[in-house]
Amino acid sequence: MGSDSHPDNDGPTDPEVEGTSGKAEAETAAATSGADRPDEIPPELQAEIRSFARGLLEMSYYEVLGVERDADEAAIRQAFFERSKRYHPDRYFSKQLGVYQELLTEIYKRVVVAHEVLRDSRLRDDYDKRLDASRPAAPAGPSLRSRGSLRSPKVALLRLTQQLESGRRKARQHFEEARLHEKRGDLDRAIKCLRLAMTFDARDQTYHDMLAELLPRLNSERADQLRRKVQILVERGEFETALPYAEEAVKLLPADAQLADHHALISLEVGDTEQALERAKSAISLEDENAEFRKTLGRIYKTMNEPGQAHKAYQRAWELDPLDPETKAELASPWALKYVGARK
């Protein structure tokens, strides 16, 4: 199944925030905390499950299976099989799923009902009629067999309220858990719980507020770790290893000049001079009076074979820190000397 049929129907309210996306989570988790995770499925799948579960009640059976309205029997069966392979809880039997167990099961139950209705022409006709009548509002209730809901709108309404309520209850539980984790300083888990809370109840502003508060904290915490890691790796000369961490750290803390400079150095070492130049300039724009940053810029221009620019950078570095041996040596070397006169 392509990602196009993936039930990612959420809009801008998606709590996924740039920089904490799946990949980054996975890498930092692998790099920092190790294997102590309650959920052993890939972060991409976690995000997918959350997103699917969040939209579950609003989705039509066609959307649940990921098929078109005019899908034939074979297409419906095929879609059901694909959904089964992805969401059947047995697929993850040996894994510790934590709360994802419940979400997966809820999703799969819905898949089962959707399949049961759409594969039976009589049930499907009935459903299509209801679907057409209720558009653009959400298609009704959780279960086709709850005949009561078909007869009585009052019951349908009650059920919907009740569902929202139970969603809210679950959301509250996850929220309480999030607060506990936050107190213990485990921001990573706290945010996971918050996301789950928002999966069950996206409307409560408290959750959004707390996430808005926690995410920057988590980011800076994570960036700190990353920065230390980058520092060590750069000192050891392991530039290739350091590159992804530096990239991520810069994304998390775009206003950190030191990080930008590190990133520039690393990029230069791995041969990406364009990136290096951009980072070096951004470091300087963030902190104008830093000799180290000028030196980095000088080195980059030297590599790019632009001695004029390189000389200018080293000159400025010397003005800021006249005692630095590297700067002095560069300015005294033959390539630089021919610019001395020009400057005067």
Added chain:
Amino acid sequence: MSRVIGIDLGTTNSCVAIIEDGQPVVVPNTGGYKTTPSMFAVTEDGKRLVGHLAKRQAITNAQNTVYAAKRLIGRDFDSAEVEKAVSLLPYGLVAGPNNDTRIKVLDRIYTIPEVSGIVLREMKRVAEEYLGETVHEAVITVPAHFNDAQRQTTRDAGRIAGLEVLRIINEPTAAALAYGLNRTTSETLAVYDLGGGTFDISILQIGDGVIEVRATGGDTNLGGEDFDHVIVEHLLQKFEEQEGISLREESMALQRLKDAAEKTKCDLSEVRSSEVNLPFIAADAEGQALHLSVVLERELLEELVKPPLERTRGLCQQVLQDANLEPSDVEQVLLVGGQTRMPLCQKLVGEFFGKMPHKGVNPDEVVAIGAALQASMLAEDQAGPLLVDVTPLSLGIATVGGHAARIIERNTTVPTARREIFTTTRDNQRAVKIRVLQGDSDKANENDLLGEFILTGVRAAPKGEPEIEVTFDIDANGIVSVSAKDLATNQEQSIQVNPRGTLTPEEVEKLTEDYSGDELAARG
């Protein structure tokens, strides 16, 4: 991580399989046989025997040799099935404290899970010997039509054998898993499973990496043993006609007749006529030895077994109806169970589905292979076929007037949740009793009672007005939860229906300890 195994715990024979390098392997026992008789015996001097060793001495020690115990699983002592069994089985049956059926061997009373556990422990040992390491986890198969209590009893038996039962799956489903391995084309498959004690018919949809059960049905009390009994009955009558002597009270003679009947039945699958010869079967009033000698023709056998065999046809029709299919929609038919070797059986299946059954699988081994595949898929994270199963029996609640209201129909894909609205029957009724039923009868008392609870705090109102929502939930493991809620007051009450076996958890615990480390099959 230790290995997981699949066990086909059969009425007559059991079989164990493992997955090695992605390929299923049926593990032979010490004697080199790929199946082991589901038999257990205690000798005069108190030695316990299992499998072939138990079978070999069955004739001389009939009263203390237990076979076909699977037919007694989950049966009340006063049920019709047990009543019938008492008259047929040479070993002694007694009632347990909960009206369950127990077996008396010498001076000890064994529960059914205990006896099944002894057989399972033997199968575990067979696998361990082959693998050279201990095994802790297994998938065990049961007839598709087994109810909750029977499944739980089988789980208990696994525990007693020192096995954690990852999942109980249905025999025809297991067969389909084995058949569907490496098959990528879409196909509608029927599995006709006639074993020693049970008949199952299942319709499945095979697709790329998924096997979906569409519908399943059967009879837990119809199998090869019934065929043996009609033959035994015929031989008994012949002997009475010839000699004027009844052998019905002679346990050793009955055991010899049963053995001979089974052998003759198998022979008649190959040849048209076979002679049953049992010398010194009895003695007359003067102490003169009497011999039984009867020639059986295949036609006569087919005449004798026709009634039970015909019952399978009706069950096939039922299950196709459940799956909303015609016989011609079935693209492939799989025969499972030793009894399907009978030519008449193959003819019936061929006629019914309008096509010759598939010949590519070994009917004795295919179920264990499927169990091993499922075990490996679950525990070892192998990308084997994913099994999408159904609930075999309907679930519902008891309503006024002794009726049963079904909430989850049989053959519904699991996991699933369903809801229904119910109401009160009296004015100002403040409490409702929810009795959870399993079974397909419209009469409450003809279904199995799985559990009950009371919802209190119902809004006082004229009868018929309150709306009580009852929700049934089945998870992938088949565990059922039921809740009831007054939609006006939000009062809610729920239970998880713990499948009730015949033993308490403490009893299972104790038996597990009793048998651990017990070398049952004193080989040598």
